[in-house]
Amino acid sequence: MATTHKISEDFFEDSFLLIALHSNLEDYAIGYSFNLHLKSNFKRAKTDLDVNQHISFPFFEWDDIKNDIRWTLISNHSKLEELEKQDGLFSNESSYTTHYLIPEHKEVDYFLKIEQEDEKELESILKQIVNMPNVVTAYSIDVENLKSKNNLIF
Numbered sequence: 710m711a712t713t714h715k716i717s718e719d720f721f722e723d724s725f726l727l728i729a730l731h732s733n734l735e736d737y738a739i740g741y742s743f744n745l746h747l748k749s750n751f752k753r754a755k756t757d758l759d760v761n762q763h764i765s766f767p768f769f770e771w772d773d774i775k776n777d778i779r780w781t782l783i784s785n786h787s788k789l790e791e792l793e794k795q796d797g798l799f800s801n802e803s804s805y806t807t808h809y810l811i812p813e814h815k816e817v818d819y820f821l822k823i824e825q826e827d828e829k830e831l832e833s834i835l836k837q838i839v840n841m842p843n844v845v846t847a848y849s850i851d852v853e854n855l856k857s858k859n860n861l862i863f
Contacts, residue, residue, distance in 0.1 A: 726831055727852050727861070728838065730819040731845040736784050739819060739843075740769040743782060746841045749773075751782055760860065763789055764808045779824040783861075785810045785817045810860050814850070821847075822861055 732739055740751045750771050757765035768783035787808045809815050823834070831849060838847040852858055 724824075725852065725861070726823040726825060726828065727850045727855075728821040728823070728831075728835065728847055729814060729817040729850050730821060730838065730847050731816070732818050732843055733845075734843050736767050736769070736819070740782060742841055742843065743769075747837055749780065751780070758783065758810075760787075760808070760810070766810050781822040781824075783810065783820050783822065785814065785820055811855065811857050813856055820850075820861070 730739070734742065737753070740753065743749050743751050751769040752771065754768050754770055757767050759765045764787050766784050766787050768781055770782075771780040772778075773780060787810070788805045789808060811817065811820065821838070835847055835849065838844055852861075855861075
């Protein structure tokens with residue numbers, strides 16, 4: 710009889726810190742603001758994160774080689790334009806459907822994913838982000854309790 714070996718899902722899980730951001734800035738503007746105020750070097754990824762055929766989320770990434778940390782700034786919203794055929798005054802008008810990367814946090818505009826296990830720097834990072842102009846608030850999110858944390862593995 711052959712022996713079956715199973716590898717637990719925890720073996721493949723990357724550990725990361727997650728910060729929720731509330732801001733009215735567009736994605737390119739918040740990326741620029743991070744680079745300006747945090748002395749980072751975020752760059753727009755060549756391809757968006759595709760959740761399915763029609764839904765994609767733009768993101769910015771920065772590999773901090775000096776500290777061996779990978780940073781990802783990603784939008785939580787994606788709007789899908791749908792053309793509705795109707796009769797009447799508003800015929801052929803577009804409607805928009807908003808999809809969320811993390812549906813249980815619909816109020817969040819952006820997520821900052823920091824691929825690092827050390828939480829010592831988290832308070833310092835949060836303080837710097839909250840002091841940035843046009844950032845309303847920022848706070849840490851417990852990744853272990855997220856139902857859709859698989860959407861953040863890319």
